[in-house]
Amino acid sequence: MCFGPFFAIYLFMRTFHSKIHFLVFLLVGVSYFNSCQSPQSRHNEEDRQQQAREILSGAYSSSAASRFEKDPFLSSYIEEYLKNNSRQLASRDVVETLIEESRKNQYDPIFLMAIIKTESHFNPYAIGSAGEIGLMQIKPDTAKWICDKKGIKWKGKNSLKDPHYNIEVGALYFKYLKKSLRSKAASYISAYNMGINNLNRVPASEVKKNVYFSKVLYNYLSIYKDLEKIKLNRRISKL
Secondary structure (H helix, E strand, O other): OOOHHHHHHHHHOOOHHHHHHHHHHHHHHHHHHHHHHOOHHHOOHHHHHHHHHHHHHHHHHHOHHHHHOOOOOHHHHHHHHHHHHOHHHOOHHHHHHHHHHHHHHOOOHHHHHHHHHHHHOOOOOOEOOOOOEOOOOEOHHHHHHHHHHHOOOOOOHHHHHOHHHHHHHHHHHHHHHHHHHOOOHHHHHHHHHHOHHHHHOOOHHHHHHOHHHHHHHHHHHHHHHHHHHHHHHHHHHOO
């Protein structure tokens, strides 16, 4: 927020009382501005762009993802999106977790949202047919393994119903897959669904055709488009 013009107004105000009233007004305005921003300034824009380019390849420049470059209000858009799509997750705390885990693991937060939408449709209590639990549909044995491997406290399978813990563990497992495979997004995203061993049996030319990867890609783009609508509606409402 630029304070130059406000400081100039302050200098030209004549009376002490008028200056005090102006300072109170300014402090209230700053407080409101900060509350509206939520945690959006904390996402790592370089990481967001890098993973978006990695996922979308040559399609990035013409995608909705590119139109959020250096947008300081991304987290507030995410918060509104969750309010529209999942009352169970419509809290600033969940947004903060998404942003924080994305920052820690060098992700685009919309990537994690796309995985969550694909896996559980934003239902933190979802249970899969193979015992997968929660937002990112993590199997308890996989969750325990990655927690033990990375020195994170394993809290038991019921804890995977907690959105914050589920996102933390799921993001950590994705980081492991990404680092282990050292390959393109289609590979580590597909491996999350089918496992590394099964992925290695798929010809490299066929990985991008994987149904799971296609679903994640579709949801990734659709979320960005919905966020763009939220952004546009806010601009219209200010006119």
